[in-house]
Amino acid sequence: xxxxxxxxxxxxxxxxxxxxxxxxxxxxxxxxxxxxxxxxxxxxxxxxxxxxxxxxxxxxxxxxxxxxxxxxxxxxxxxxxxxxxxxxxxxxxxxxxxxxxxxxxxxxxxxxxxxxxxxxxxxxxxxxxxxxxxxxxxxxxxxxxxxxxxxxxxxxxxxxxxxxxxxxxxxxxxxxxxxxxxxxxxxxxxxxxxxxxxxxxxxxxxxxxxxxxxxxxxxxxxxxxxxxxxxxxxxxxxxxxxxxxxxxxxxxxxxxxxxxxxxxxxxxxxxxxxxxxxxxxxxxxxxxxxxxxxxxxxxxxxxxxxxxxxxxxxxxxxxxxxxxxxxxxxxxxxxxxxxxxxxxxxxxxxxxxxxxxxxxxxxxxxxxxxxxxxxxxxxxxxxxxxxxxxxxxxxxxxxxxxxx
Numbered sequence: 001x002x003x004x005x006x007x008x009x010x011x012x013x014x015x016x017x018x019x020x021x022x023x024x025x026x027x028x029x030x031x032x033x034x035x036x037x038x039x040x041x042x043x044x045x046x047x048x049x050x051x052x053x054x055x056x057x058x059x060x061x062x063x064x065x066x067x068x069x070x071x072x073x074x075x076x077x078x079x080x081x082x083x084x085x086x087x088x089x090x091x092x093x094x095x096x097x098x099x100x101x102x103x104x105x106x107x108x109x110x111x112x113x114x115x116x117x118x119x120x121x122x123x124x125x126x127x128x129x130x131x132x133x134x135x136x137x138x139x140x141x142x143x144x145x146x147x148x149x150x151x152x153x154x155x156x157x158x159x160x161x162x163x164x165x166x167x168x169x170x171x172x173x174x175x176x177x178x179x180x181x182x183x184x185x186x187x188x189x190x191x192x193x194x195x196x197x198x199x200x201x202x203x204x205x206x207x208x209x210x211x212x213x214x215x216x217x218x219x220x221x222x223x224x225x226x227x228x229x230x231x232x233x234x235x236x237x238x239x240x241x242x243x244x245x246x247x248x249x250x251x252x253x254x255x256x257x258x259x260x261x262x263x264x265x266x267x268x269x270x271x272x273x274x275x276x277x278x279x280x281x282x283x284x285x286x287x288x289x290x291x292x293x294x295x296x297x298x299x300x301x302x303x304x305x306x307x308x309x310x311x312x313x314x315x316x317x318x319x320x321x322x323x324x325x326x327x328x329x330x331x332x333x334x335x336x337x338x339x340x341x342x343x344x345x346x347x348x349x350x351x352x353x354x355x356x357x358x359x360x361x362x363x364x365x366x367x368x369x370x371x372x373x374x375x376x377x378x379x380x381x382x383x384x385x386x387x388x389x390x391x392x393x394x395x396x397x398x399x400x401x402x403x404x
Contacts, residue, residue: 001087005032005071006079016076016378021114021125022050022153029071033111036090042109047170048163049129050113050154056093057106063175064106065402067092067394070115070126070353077116078380080182084368086111088180088391095395101403105175112353119144119153121206122312127353131360132166139164171360176323176401179354180366180394182382186373187346194389196344197327198319198365201355203284204277205313209236209295212305215260215268226266230258232298232306233270239294240274240287249278249287250349273311277349281316317355320362327364330400331393350375366393 009017009025019025030052037044037054045053053059069085089109096103113126120142128134140161142150151161188196211229237253244251252275259269274291278284292308299306324345331343346367354363368382368390382390 001036001090005029005083005087008032009073011076014076014378017073017079018075019071019073019077020119021072022119022150022157022159026072026113027157030111033071033086037109040090040093046159047130047167048160048165049126049167050159051126051130052111052113054109055106056108057103059106059108059173061106062173064108064173065398066108066110066174066177067179067398068108068110068112069179069181070112072114072116072118074116074118074376076378077118077376078374078378080370080380080382081184081375082115082181084182084382084387084390085180088368088387088394091391092395092398095391096399096403099395099399101399103402104404105402106173107398107402115353120150123351124353124356125150127356129164130167130171131356132168133356133359136164168360171357174361177354177357177361177363178323178327178366178394178397178401179352179363180368180390181350181352182375182380183346183367183370184348184350184373184375186370188344188367188369189371189373191344193344194369194386195331195393196346196367196369197324197331198348198354198367199324199345200319200347201314201317201351202277202279202347202349203281203314203316204275204349204351205284205288206311207274207276207288207292208309208311209233209272209274209292210307210309211236211270211272211295211299212307213266213268213270213303216266218264218266221266227303228266229270229299229302229304230267232295232302232304233272235298236272236291236295239298240276240291243287243290243294244276247278247283247286247290249276249283251276251287251291279347279349314351314355317358319354319358319364323362323364326400327366327397330396366390366397 008028009019042054067089070082117123154161213227213229240251253272255273257271369386
């Protein structure tokens with residue numbers, strides 16, 4: 001499975017993956033998912049929001065146990081973020097069948113669409129729509145860098161955009177959702193454990209900073225006469241690093257757009273996107289407020305107009321304690337770690353579909369050790385033995401939740 005999937009969307013130049021929503025690579029990933037489902041005798045369906053489901057048992061019976069993740073990527077992303085969870089879900093089902101486990105509840109594997117938000121700028125679009133956290137109107141307003149709307153992209157890919165919308169009936173039939181994911185940090189590497197259980201997802205969001213100045217000739221305009229938004233943006237980037245260090249949070253300007261974007265032209269607009277996260281809401285508020293305050297002070301001194309827009313926000317997600325504790329119990333009994341050793345429980349600064357669904361469905365997460373902590377990069381990695389340990393752990397969890 002890993003070899004077959006690994007060929008899809010791989011860029012030979014960067015060595016990373018470019019699996020963006022509703023593109024050819026996304027289509028091929030979806031076909032791969034369908035083939036894996038049908039090869040196992042599972043019933044495949046695509047819901048109204050473009051999420052894929054592979055069902056064992058009656059989907060309408062209720063109290064279903066669901067696992068899975070996503071297959072799309074960030075620009076030049078790694079092989080493991082998302083796909084490890086989907087591949088491990090199919091592999092865990094294979095392991096349960098090898099054990100002779102009998103399912104007593106409906107079971108499904110899912111591939112949520114557009115989790116990374118690489119094309120349209122909003123993460124977890126498929127799960128947000130299903131959970132009612134993204135309105136139909138909001139989804140229709142999403143545009144990619146070429147001005148193509150989400151409905152246009154979906155229609156071109158053969159999916160009906162008019163069907164978009166909340167799916168409470170489907171979510172009400174799910175009794176538990178467990179997502180396996182490569183860890184996007186080094187906590188497990190430092191503790192010496194191959195697998196851990198998630199406690200919570202940090203609050204996080206994305207803010208767009210628009211710095212507007214005046215375009216002019218780079219070779220004839222005196223420095224004193226310029227309204228150049230680029231230095232103000234640069235000062236704000238430095239301020240973000242400073243504020244994050246002072247407060248103990250995270251702040252990153254990782255995307256920027258410049259107009260008119262000419263080598264010999266002073267910009268008229270510099271647009272930068274701030275990603276900020278923290279272990280608690282108060283710290284996050286402190287970081288973002290500090291960055292915006294510094295940006296406004298620099299903009300005022302330079303005669304630059306500044307607009308700040310919060311484009312997305314997810315509050316802290318505490319995974320359901322009862323389900324989390326049940327995972328710990330199941331893995332403590334027969335998990336991948338040494339006998340008698342408690343499975344580690346850790347928080348994460350990365351967002352996931354499980355976090356979005358947690359408001360509607362009991363959710364939990366498993367993390368697989370990432371020896372370097374690198375993620376969203378071609379250098380992202382997990383050792384084969386650890387991936388196998390993750391499959392066994394997921395199988396143990398699913399057996400405890402869904403089997404007799």
